[in-house]
Amino acid sequence: MDLPPVHLGPASDQILVLRDDHRSSYVCEGHLLDHTLRARRPDDLWDFLRQRDFHPRVVHRLRATGFLRIFEIGRLQLDWSLITTLIERWRSETHTFHLPTKEATITLQDVQVLYGLRVDGLAVALPQYMRAMTRVQYLDLLGRYTGFRPQGEAVVIGGSHISVTAIRQHMELDELPQYSWGAAVLAYLYRSMCRASMGTQVDICGFLPLLQVWAWEGVLALQPSLPPLEPDEAPPFLPLATRFFKCPKHEGENCSYWEWEDEELPPRVSNLICSLKKEKEALIRERNALQKKVVDLENVMKLVDHG
Numbered sequence: 001m002d003l004p005p006v007h008l009g010p011a012s013d014q015i016l017v018l019r020d021d022h023r024s025s026y027v028c029e030g031h032l033l034d035h036t037l038r039a040r041r042p043d044d045l046w047d048f049l050r051q052r053d054f055h056p057r058v059v060h061r062l063r064a065t066g067f068l069r070i071f072e073i074g075r076l077q078l079d080w081s082l083i084t085t086l087i088e089r090w091r092s093e094t095h096t097f098h099l100p101t102k103e104a105t106i107t108l109q110d111v112q113v114l115y116g117l118r119v120d121g122l123a124v125a126l127p128q129y130m131r132a133m134t135r136v137q138y139l140d141l142l143g144r145y146t147g148f149r150p151q152g153e154a155v156v157i158g159g160s161h162i163s164v165t166a167i168r169q170h171m172e173l174d175e176l177p178q179y180s181w182g183a184a185v186l187a188y189l190y191r192s193m194c195r196a197s198m199g200t201q202v203d204i205c206g207f208l209p210l211l212q213v214w215a216w217e218g219v220l221a222l223q224p225s226l227p228p229l230e231p232d233e234a235p236p237f238l239p240l241a242t243r244f245f246k247c248p249k250h251e252g253e254n255c256s257y258w259e260w261e262d263e264e265l266p267p268r269v270s271n272l273i274c275s276l277k278k279e280k281e282a283l284i285r286e287r288n289a290l291q292k293k294v295v296d297l298e299n300v301m302k303l304v305d306h307g
Helices: 023-028 045-050 056-065 068-073 080-089 108-115 135-146 153-157 173-178 181-196 208-218 240-244 267-306
Strands: 096-098
Touching (some): 056 173, 068 108, 108 208
């Protein structure tokens, strides 16, 4: 049975108005083929946290907001090739991934099921009076609430971006559990993916473990082998992200993270992939050359018609 050919482009161009500046257009032209995205900042937070114990009051606040579950689950080794591929399929116009089979996206339900963050409650947003504050006013507010005000050249030139969006005059610590932190995490991830999908961006930020675990759960072929369970250990249920880590551990112990490795491909498969990649690059160069000739011929025809 012959399968119908896969349509590489959108069925309609009326919605995807940003397609000319999208990352995928650069890939189709032969650019960014060997460039994978990377983290905007070095991820040394986990190494810092693994060497320290949280104060009981900090644990209480983190548990009340749902963020403690993320630390209990542990650190995820990011697959940057997978993340880059997903970003190339992300469309800012629809906030969905355009896949060969259908459109898909990360929902609030995914945030709650995969990582256990709360998705209902009050919106995490700045009050109106804070939206017009200058950088200096933000820093003054940070110093008043925390006793620490950053100094130095980085503050003046903007080399260090200080975000105090969670500091609100009317937001008491006891009110933190009332906010929809899962919705805030998802909204920021959407914003980061929109930024990374445009132009020739080289980095991305946001809660990328959510993106990767979502892809693993949605496309089983991408899912690595799960960590082996102990003889009497029951498989974890919710949140589903716990399935990919060596957690939970005994009370009071820091969670380590599971480092997975791709199986090494046979030499003939690696050689085939390399050969196909070279052929693809040659075809792209040939196509670009033909397109240039077509444009030149059209210009010549226009001169002839006007002559």
